[in-house]
Amino acid sequence: MRTLWRIIAGFFKWSWRVLNFIREFILNLFLIFLVLVGVGIWLQINHASAPADVQRGALKIDLTGVVVDKPSVSNKLSKLSRQLLGASSDRLKENSLFDVVDAIRQARDDKNITGIVLDLRDFAGADQPSLQYIGKALRQFRDAGKPIFATGDSYTQAQYYLASYANKIYLSPQGAVDLHGFATNGLYYKSLLDKLKVSSHVFRVGTYKSAVEPFLRDDMSPAAREADSRWIGELWQNYLNTVSANRQITPDQLFPGAQGVIVGLQKAEGDTAKYALDNKLVDQLATRANIEQLFSKTFGWDKQSNDYHAISIYDYPLHASTQDNGNIAVILANGAIMDGEETASSVGGDTTAMQIREARLDPKIKAIVFRVNSPGGSVTASEVIREELAAARAAGKPVVVSMGGMAASGGYWISTPADYILASPTTLTGSIGIFGVINTVENSLNEIGVHGDGVATSPLADVSTTKALPPEVQQMMQISIESGYKNFIGLVAKSRNKTPQEIDQIAQGHVWTGSDAKANGLVDALGDFDDAVDKAAALAKLSQPQLSWYQDEPGLVDMMLNQVDASVRATLPAAVQALLPAPVAEVMSAMQSQPGMMTKMNDPAHRYAFCLTCGQVR
Numbered sequence: 320m321r322t323l324w325r326i327i328a329g330f331f332k333w334s335w336r337v338l339n340f341i342r343e344f345i346l347n348l349f350l351i352f353l354v355l356v357g358v359g360i361w362l363q364i365n366h367a368s369a370p371a372d373v374q375r376g377a378l379k380i381d382l383t384g385v386v387v388d389k390p391s392v393s394n395k396l397s398k399l400s401r402q403l404l405g406a407s408s409d410r411l412k413e414n415s416l417f418d419v420v421d422a423i424r425q426a427r428d429d430k431n432i433t434g435i436v437l438d439l440r441d442f443a444g445a446d447q448p449s450l451q452y453i454g455k456a457l458r459q460f461r462d463a464g465k466p467i468f469a470t471g472d473s474y475t476q477a478q479y480y481l482a483s484y485a486n487k488i489y490l491s492p493q494g495a496v497d498l499h500g501f502a503t504n505g506l507y508y509k510s511l512l513d514k515l516k517v518s519s520h521v522f523r524v525g526t527y528k529s530a531v532e533p534f535l536r537d538d539m540s541p542a543a544r545e546a547d548s549r550w551i552g553e554l555w556q557n558y559l560n561t562v563s564a565n566r567q568i569t570p571d572q573l574f575p576g577a578q579g580v581i582v583g584l585q586k587a588e589g590d591t592a593k594y595a596l597d598n599k600l601v602d603q604l605a606t607r608a609n610i611e612q613l614f615s616k617t618f619g620w621d622k623q624s625n626d627y628h629a630i631s632i633y634d635y636p637l638h639a640s641t642q643d644n645g646n647i648a649v650i651l652a653n654g655a656i657m658d659g660e661e662t663a664s665s666v667g668g669d670t671t672a673m674q675i676r677e678a679r680l681d682p683k684i685k686a687i688v689f690r691v692n693s694p695g696g697s698v699t700a701s702e703v704i705r706e707e708l709a710a711a712r713a714a715g716k717p718v719v720v721s722m723g724g725m726a727a728s729g730g731y732w733i734s735t736p737a738d739y740i741l742a743s744p745t746t747l748t749g750s751i752g753i754f755g756v757i758n759t760v761e762n763s764l765n766e767i768g769v770h771g772d773g774v775a776t777s778p779l780a781d782v783s784t785t786k787a788l789p790p791e792v793q794q795m796m797q798i799s800i801e802s803g804y805k806n807f808i809g810l811v812a813k814s815r816n817k818t819p820q821e822i823d824q825i826a827q828g829h830v831w832t833g834s835d836a837k838a839n840g841l842v843d844a845l846g847d848f849d850d851a852v853d854k855a856a857a858l859a860k861l862s863q864p865q866l867s868w869y870q871d872e873p874g875l876v877d878m879m880l881n882q883v884d885a886s887v888r889a890t891l892p893a894a895v896q897a898l899l900p901a902p903v904a905e906v907m908s909a910m911q912s913q914p915g916m917m918t919k920m921n922d923p924a925h926r927y928a929f930c931l932t933c934g935q936v937r
Contacts, residue, residue, distance in 0.1 A: 376618045376628025377468075378426040378635060380481075381438040384412035386419060386445035386453070388692045388723050389653035389870070391663035413664075416449045417848070422632050423456040427463045433618060435460060436629060437469040437482055444477035446692075446724025446936075447554060448743035448833075451561070452847050457484040466617075470610050473497065479600075480558065483565035489610055490601040495591035498574050498600075501555045503547060503932050507533045516762035520788050522796045523754035524804035526827045530728075530931040531754045546829060547932055550747065553832045554936065557745050568599050645867025647855050648678035648687045652704070655929070656696030656729045658921050666693055668700025672707040674869040679711040684867065686717040686859035688851050689737065695729025695929040697922035698753060698803055702732070705810070709736035717858035721851035722746045722842070727830060727930035728753075731841070732807060735814040739854050741846040742833035749836055750930035751811060752828030753803045755796055757925055761787050796925070803926050815840050830930060 390413035426432040435457070445453075461467055461484070469482035473494040482488050490496070512519055512534065519534040529543035539547070559570040566573065575583065580594075587594040595601045605613070614627040621628050654665040661667030678684045689708065695701065712718045720726070720734040722742035727750035734740055742748055761771060764785055775781035778789040808822040815822070817840060825831070825839045836842045844850070856864035 373429065373431045373630055373635065374621070374628055375431045375433060376621075376630065377434045377436045377614070378422070378432045378632060379436045379438055379629040380419075380423075380632045381441070382414055382419070382632065383441040384414060385443045386414045386416050386449050387653060387664075388416055388449075388690055389651040390415050416445070416452060418637065419453055419632065420456045421637055422635050423453070423460055425637060426635070427456075427460045427465065432465070432630075434465050435467045435485075436614065437467065437485055438471070439469070439474070439478040439481060440471055442475075442478050442481075444475065447480075447558065447745040448722075448724050448847070450477065450480045451743060451745070453481060454484050454561070454565075455847065455849075457481070461486065468614070468617075470605075476558070480562055483562040487603065488601040489603050489605045489613075490592055490595055491606065492592050492604045494595075494604075496595045496600045498580075500574070501551050501558075501936050503551060503936055505533065505539075505931060507537045507539075509533070509535060509537050512758075516760075516766055518759045518762060518787065520757045520759065520793060520796070521754065522756075522793075522800040523828075524752060524801055526829075529828065530927070530929045531756060533931075534756060543932075550830055550832050550835075551936065553834065554745050566599060572598060573600070644683075645865045646683060646685045646861055647852065647859070647864050647866050648674075648681070648684045648869055649690065649866050650674050650678065650687060650869045651690045651692075652730070652733060653690075653692045653723075656693055656700045656704070656733070658697050658700040658703075658923065666696070666700070666704075668697065668703040672703050675704070675707040675711055678867075678869060679707070679714050679716060684716065685861055686719065686855040687711055688719050688721055688848075688855050688866075689734070690721045690723060690848065690851075691726040691730050691734055692723030693730035693733075694725050694727050694931070694933045695732065695750065696927060698729065698732070698926040698928050699922050699924060701729040701928060704733040705736055708733065712736050712738060717855055719851045719855040719858065721846075721848045722748055722833065725930065725933040727933045728828075728928035730930075732810070732928055735810045737814070738858060739844070739851075740842040741844050741851050741854065742836055742842045743847060744832065744834045744845050746833035746836070747830055747930070747933045748833060749825070749829055749831035749839075749841060750928075750933065751807055751822070751826035753800055753807055753926060753928050755800050755925045755927065757788060757796070759784050759786065759788055761785055799924065800926060803928075807928065811841075830933065 423435070426435065457467060466487075467485040468487050468489065469485035470489045471478060471482065471494065472491040474482055474490070474496045476498060479496055479498065509519075521531045521534050523531050526542055529540065529547075532540055532543060556570075559573055563570045563573040571579075574580070583594050583598060584591065587597060592601075592604050596604055611627065614629075617627075619628045620626075650671065652666045652671055656666045656668060658668050661670035675687070675689075678687050687708075708718055717739075718737045720737040720740045722730075722734070722740065723746065724743075725747040726734055726742065727748050731748055731751060764771065771783065771785040773781070778791040779795070781789055782792055805819075808819050808826050811817075811826070812819045812822045825841070831839060831841065833842065833845055837845055844854075846854075852864060852866065855861075
């Protein structure tokens with residue numbers, strides 16, 4: 320019997336040792352694989368950063384996704400992802416505006432680049448000031464004597480805006496130019512909150528501070544409707560004027576209104592491509608095969624790739640930056656303003672303030688260009704940034720603010736210490752107002768038989784989301800909001816050399832375009848990023864300005880994690896929505912596009928300077 324047990328025990332003993340050996344062997348192989356992958360990625364990144372030979376041909380601007388001031392995934396990792404996985408509409412979701420412009424300007428002086436092809440079928444859009452800035456670079460390219468061609472199966476409004484800068488626009492015979500105007504569309508959920516018995520305590524100052532209206536109403540207020548109609552109309556008119564001038568036609572010919580489009584389509588018997596050609600929106604109807612033949616004659620044929628000679632803007636190597644030798648710091652505030660550290664597509668109060676501090680303490684830095692593209696957010700975080708910017712100016716370093724697509728509410732708050740503020744004519748700014756929101760669910764819990772109770776030494780201590788908000792706390796919140804608004808208009812009045820009463824008349828949460836802001840004295844001049852750099856150089860008396868971009872470069876692990884996060888965010892919502900009924904999917908999409916009302920709210924005092932409608936134009 321003992322012998323039998325020894326045999327059985329020996330069998331299990333050696334089996335366990337074999338299993339351990341196999342486990343360790345597999346884990347070691349996996350570790351070696353990870354090391355090799357890491358080394359390969361590192362070599363790919365270094366290789367992607369190294370200058371490459373550019374064959375004579377076209378620069379193909381085949382943008383995928385959107386253009387923003389500051390992408391959440393670094394350009395190096397985007398290039399690596401393209402090389403390893405190939406390009407797709409789910410990758411490269413964000414492109415750096417400044418990288419795009421730098422590539423076009425470098426190509427203008429590059430003898431190997433003989434023209435540009437705008438292949439914008441996967442381009443999702445950008446705010447209007449960004450489109451204007453890219454358009455400026457395209458115009459400079461054309462003025463250098465190099466041609467630009469645009470090709471597409473169809474054109475969205477954003478795609479067509481850039482295409483209008485081309486010498487010649489090609490359109491598929493089955494395509495269309497989709498011009499329809501601009502609109503805003505937000506969700507209002509007062510009835511939902513009532514049904515859920517959620518108590519929303521809203522505190523605000525400003526007739527036009529519409530960011531809190533979703534909590535209070537089921538539709539847009541008349542005051543907000545009137546104000547938004549004015550500035551969105553200005554944006555559309557600016558679009559029409561710019562594009563029609565590029566195409567050398569009238570704005571009415573470009574877009575004759577909804578009824579005019581219907582009449583034109585009836586004449587063309589519903590043929591959208593013919594309508595575009597007849598109205599000079601495009602120059603020629605051509606299939607992809609026709610386009611390929613035309614471009615091969617212009618740029619030559621590459622037998623190796625079986626395509627015309629061209630290099631993608633993603634593969635076009637940019638010259639090395641001069642960050643180490645820069646004398647003008649460029650600091651980007653892109654996204655909603657939050658307390659704490661920076662996250663993807665948001666401005667971290669602590670992160671941005673630290674970057675400004677580094678620039679202030681760096682003896683090589685003689686001036687700061689602060690690029691603001693934000694709808695605002697936390698008052699506390701905005702003040703942290705403003706204080707550090709004021710300290711930089713007090714240290715003798717000129718500060719110039721360059722406003723992007725929007726610099727509203729908190730975005731304007733952080734701009735106030737500047738020596739000089741420039742905005743695009745279509746920048747959305749102002750929205751000088753402040754609000755607070757505290758939601759409590761005591762009635763919701765009561766409905767299901769859950770009740771909150773307790774004792775407190777003061778009504779001010781008895782604050783909980785599960786209890787009704789004490790009247791004393793409500794009074795204190797309103798006093799705090801009114802004080803914050805008074806502080807806000809005081810900061811603006813001091814920086815703009817006006818009285819608080821004068822600022823109050825143009826504040827009240829009113830959104831202004833850059834042109835109106837200039838007329839109201841909220842900005843010093845209309846201009847783009849180049850003008851801001853020139854102004855900073857002039858104030859600092861620099862004969863040879865060089866830019867130093869203050870952006871945190873992630874490490875290899877951070878880059879890989881960011882890419883995984885970006886991929887999940889890009890693909891998961893679509894995958895989930897595909898399983899939902901169409902109306903539900905549309906609501907989810909609308910909620911995702913409504914910027915920052917819940918996810919960005921982390922102000923410790925519950926005070927926000929935020930423009931909700933500024934990010935909803937489509």
